[in-house]
Amino acid sequence: MAPLQFNVDFIRKPGQGHSLKRRDHHRPAISRKALLKLCLSAVLLLVTLFLVLPVASLLLKVSPGVFLQSLRDPVVMDALSLSLATSAVTTITVILFGTPVAYVNARFHYPGKEIIDSFIDLPVIMPPAVAGIALLMAFGRMGVLGQHLNALGFNVAFTTLAVIIAQIFVSAPFFMRQARTSFEDVDRIYECAARTLGATDTYTFFHVTLPIAQNGLISGAIMTFARSLGEFGATIMFAGNFQGRTQTMPLAIYTAMQWDLDVSLCLALILVAFSFLVIALVRIFMSRMKEHA
Amino acid sequence: MLEVKIRTRLREFELDVSLQASQGEILMLVGENGCGKTTILNAVAGLFTPDWGKIVLDGRVLFDSEEGINLRPEERRLGYVFQSYALFPHMSVYDNVAFGLKTRGSWKQGMTHVAKEQLEAFGIWEIRKEKISRISGGQKQRVALARALVTEPELLLLDEPLAALDLRRQASMRNELRERVRACGVPSVMVTHSPLDVSCIGDRICLVDRGRVVLQGSARKMDQWGAHPIFGGPDSGPMDESTPPGVSPGNRRSSI
Numbered sequence: 001m002a003p004l005q006f007n008v009d010f011i012r013k014p015g016q017g018h019s020l021k022r023r024d025h026h027r028p029a030i031s032r033k034a035l036l037k038l039c040l041s042a043v044l045l046l047v048t049l050f051l052v053l054p055v056a057s058l059l060l061k062v063s064p065g066v067f068l069q070s071l072r073d074p075v076v077m078d079a080l081s082l083s084l085a086t087s088a089v090t091t092i093t094v095i096l097f098g099t100p101v102a103y104v105n106a107r108f109h110y111p112g113k114e115i116i117d118s119f120i121d122l123p124v125i126m127p128p129a130v131a132g133i134a135l136l137m138a139f140g141r142m143g144v145l146g147q148h149l150n151a152l153g154f155n156v157a158f159t160t161l162a163v164i165i166a167q168i169f170v171s172a173p174f175f176m177r178q179a180r181t182s183f184e185d186v187d188r189i190y191e192c193a194a195r196t197l198g199a200t201d202t203y204t205f206f207h208v209t210l211p212i213a214q215n216g217l218i219s220g221a222i223m224t225f226a227r228s229l230g231e232f233g234a235t236i237m238f239a240g241n242f243q244g245r246t247q248t249m250p251l252a253i254y255t256a257m258q259w260d261l262d263v264s265l266c267l268a269l270i271l272v273a274f275s276f277l278v279i280a281l282v283r284i285f286m287s288r289m290k291e292h293a
Numbered sequence: 294m295l296e297v298k299i300r301t302r303l304r305e306f307e308l309d310v311s312l313q314a315s316q317g318e319i320l321m322l323v324g325e326n327g328c329g330k331t332t333i334l335n336a337v338a339g340l341f342t343p344d345w346g347k348i349v350l351d352g353r354v355l356f357d358s359e360e361g362i363n364l365r366p367e368e369r370r371l372g373y374v375f376q377s378y379a380l381f382p383h384m385s386v387y388d389n390v391a392f393g394l395k396t397r398g399s400w401k402q403g404m405t406h407v408a409k410e411q412l413e414a415f416g417i418w419e420i421r422k423e424k425i426s427r428i429s430g431g432q433k434q435r436v437a438l439a440r441a442l443v444t445e446p447e448l449l450l451l452d453e454p455l456a457a458l459d460l461r462r463q464a465s466m467r468n469e470l471r472e473r474v475r476a477c478g479v480p481s482v483m484v485t486h487s488p489l490d491v492s493c494i495g496d497r498i499c500l501v502d503r504g505r506v507v508l509q510g511s512a513r514k515m516d517q518w519g520a521h522p523i524f525g526g527p528d529s530g531p532m533d534e535s536t537p538p539g540v541s542p543g544n545r546r547s548s549i
Contacts (some may be wrong), residue, residue, distance in 0.1 A: 189379040190379055196339075
């Protein structure tokens, strides 16, 4: 971080006392600009400390030995493998279904588009616990669709599938919003050029539109993966908290807090590391996207 | 031979034009910004569908509103050089030029040498691995033209192909462009604002004003049109940029 520079005009230099004295009549001892910079620096420092302190505390509270020992705990391993597996399935599903939807919304107008757009964005602002209840009401044993599925012998709630559904519901908007923006940013003239060069619609999409938009799509997918990894509220409401089946890392942190803080801290550190990795990757892909633009 | 007769409602006026370009002829479309020149090119290319009309290329109907015929752009077999060149930013120079060969499914049949010949003919073989963002404006123009011509199109459309270049580069590329367009021997339609382009490159000129063809004739007789505002009026803009005051557009030709 580059240090802030302060205006030091108000400091008197030897031999300049007389002339400065006269200016002092019209000017306060510390100039207003310097005071403003000082206040801004203090606020910046305070905010940085506020953000860094909790993360640093996590690192300080866990010794490497305890961390490695906790890693071997079955709760940690189960939660880690379940979280990674479900988040990966979620991300792939969101990419497969979200990409065409984002493309259609970016390129075409159709009746009710605004309403569908609002529903796509809704889970971002909806509290996760509300999302969990909503999913339970839809797919639960007595839910609107769930009761029919249950009659067919297919139960969704409180299974690993429920974890994936909860993650998809909550994290899909992160990909779809980014994907839509990326497709909108692709100048249509490239698609026109491809068509005049003999490319069909499909060929143009896969060889021109998609590659130009790909950095935005990748960063959206990374955000979706990260959001899935950290999903808590909807999962605990809709899928429950069963080790090895529905207990993802955030749920395991919450559970372990009550009997073994070390396990909880170990899982928390892994999530922090993933978060840093996600931020780094998103920044790399976003800067590549800007280069393309 | 290209025959275009189209009518369509645009935002501020109705575009109603009738144009012809014979084999090997370069037809220059001239007019002020927003008069409908690029819309005509897009209609011929199939990127824009007019309300009414007929477009025929060498007896092949590309568009006929009455018969319900509207060939897709990829079926029209034409080359289009866009004003901004529209070179694919994620591809190398080589991949840009070879794109048209790959889309036609002829890549597997040993088309690599066709792409190589084209790159060498346009003097861009040395930069074949470069990304588009790393080459100069003149090189981009060559890549765009090489890409449009590599598939041996039956019609060539050029939308202000020199507009993205600085004045010095324009002068050198103008002659090159003329030679290359003439060499392909197909009907060509070129949109321009510059009388230098008209007199240096064109065979015939078509002056478009608010969607209508107001003047049409030989590019060599362009100096007779000096009374029209677009050639001598205060809005002539780029026409005067490299010509001393008092020199008519027709006289400029001798100095090229």
